[in-house]
Amino acid sequence: MPGKSVKNVPMSTQTTGESISLASLTSLGVGGHAGRFVCVTDRTSLQVEVRQARAQNSRIYLLGGGSNLVVADEGVNGTVVQVAIKGQTILEETAEGIRIRVNAGEVWDDFVAHAVNNQWAGVECMSGIPGWVGAAPIQNIGAYGQEVASVIEQVEVLDLNTGRFENYSNSECQFSYRSSAFKKNKATPKAVVSVTFKLKKKNEGLVQYRDLQADFASSGQAPELQHVRDAVLRIRGNKSMLLEDKDPNGQSAGSFFTNPILDEEGRTQLLQKTEGAPPIYPYGDRYKTSAAWLIEQAGFEKGFALGAAALSSKHTLAITNQGNASSAEIVHLAKVIQAKVWDRWQILLIPEPQFWGFDPHPLMEQAP
Missing domain, CATH: 3.30.465.10 (Uridine Diphospho-n-acetylenolpyruvylglucosamine Reductase; domain 3)
Structure with missing residues (x-):
């Protein structure tokens, strides 16, 4: 899949302004305005803008590509600094x-x-x-x-x-x-x-993940770096995890929850709660399991929707904006999923995105 493009939220063309819609600067496409916005393209400007915001007692929000961010519908009152230093x-x-x-x-x-x-x-x-x-x-x-x-x-x-x-x-x-x-x-x-x-x-890529191993087993290709990259892009594309404009699942923050890390007791409890074989892999001295599997086994299917917020039709780990979702709808769907997974498995799904403009944090960060 050489040359396959990946959507990235662009750097703002507005360098400084009193108000700017943050929805246009995030891949999820939700959220209100920033009280003040500045896009910095060099180290000195970054230092100056941070000092100015501190002097005004303005809370600083750091923005990059905007692909891992949920902004409240009300926006934020502080200073949003987009760090766009190139090179x-x-x-x-x-x-x-x-x-x-x-x-x-x-x-x-x-x-x-x-x-x-x-x-x-x-x-x-x-x-x-x-x-x-x-x-x-x-x-x-x-x-x-x-x-x-x-x-x-x-x-x-x-x-x-x-x-x-x-x-x-x-x-x-x-x-x-x-x-x-x-x-x-x-x-x-x-x-x-x-x-x-x-x-x-070296022109040899890492092929340890099972999907990659299956891809190379079927293709018979040598694991050269470009072949590994092409395979990864192909697998991600098949799961709508490339955030492409033409993909109906393209407005998302990627994986919304991290894969849970379990100790030995947590691993044993998970095995006792299911008759199947949950995906569990060694991770250092602990174990990693699949958040997507836990979500699906808690009763959620691909494409499940509440309002205009929906799980991806290709991957249950991505929450998507189906065109006109509010931030409140995205958060509500995440809450419902998090609560039901906890009720079913007593495993807390940790949200991966940053959340701006919510007080307190809208999702559970610790087990109840």
Whole structure:
């Protein structure tokens, strides 16, 4: 599937304004206006705008590609700063590998395509993930057997409290499943400015995920990087997980819930509650199970809808806007799913997107 495009919410053409619709800057397409909006394209402007917002006691909301975000219908009253700093620099290149610094405003999948084209291995399985590079370390994005934490060497950030730039090593980022220090430590918010990646020079991709293994078994192709990328894009496309404009499931935030991580007791309890064989995989010293499977076994089918909010017709892990959904409808559907999965399995589905303009958080973040 060479050349297949992935929809990404564009950088705003409005650099500064008192009000702007945030729905147009998110892949889900819901939400109200920002009190003040600014799009910054260089480090100095970022620092200046953050200092100005702090001086005015205006709450700062950091925006990248907008693909992992639910904004309340009422919008937000603070300052939305879209970090659209572009550019990438090769820091070191050897026969074995490469160190490359990529700025936060680069489109993630464009970077992956560039790496694959140059036969730099380590990100090929994360092809097709929407959004910008700046979000990658915050979420510790991952797919099909790879996590970005495995190839990040350093993350450069701007501390919103002090207004100073800082560098975080891989260990200081405190990466965990779909999380990091930047996501967890809300008292000390950081704006990601750039990410330094360390990639290997080899034309062999990772084929560990079962869907990828099945794809390569049927095609008979060698697992070259471009072949792995093409296979990942094909699999994601078949599940409507590429956020393409022509796809009726294209308005979504991607996977709405993370796959639950279970300890030994949780694994045993899940096995005892079902006569079938739930998908359970080793994850370090714990176990990962499928959120989509839990949702389906709790009684939800693909395409299930409440109002204009619906589960994707191809994947129960994606909540979609069917054209004119409100943020309230998206949240209501997520609440219903989360509550029913808890009632059926006593497993809490953790929402993956950020939520702006809700107080308190609209979904359960801890077990009741």
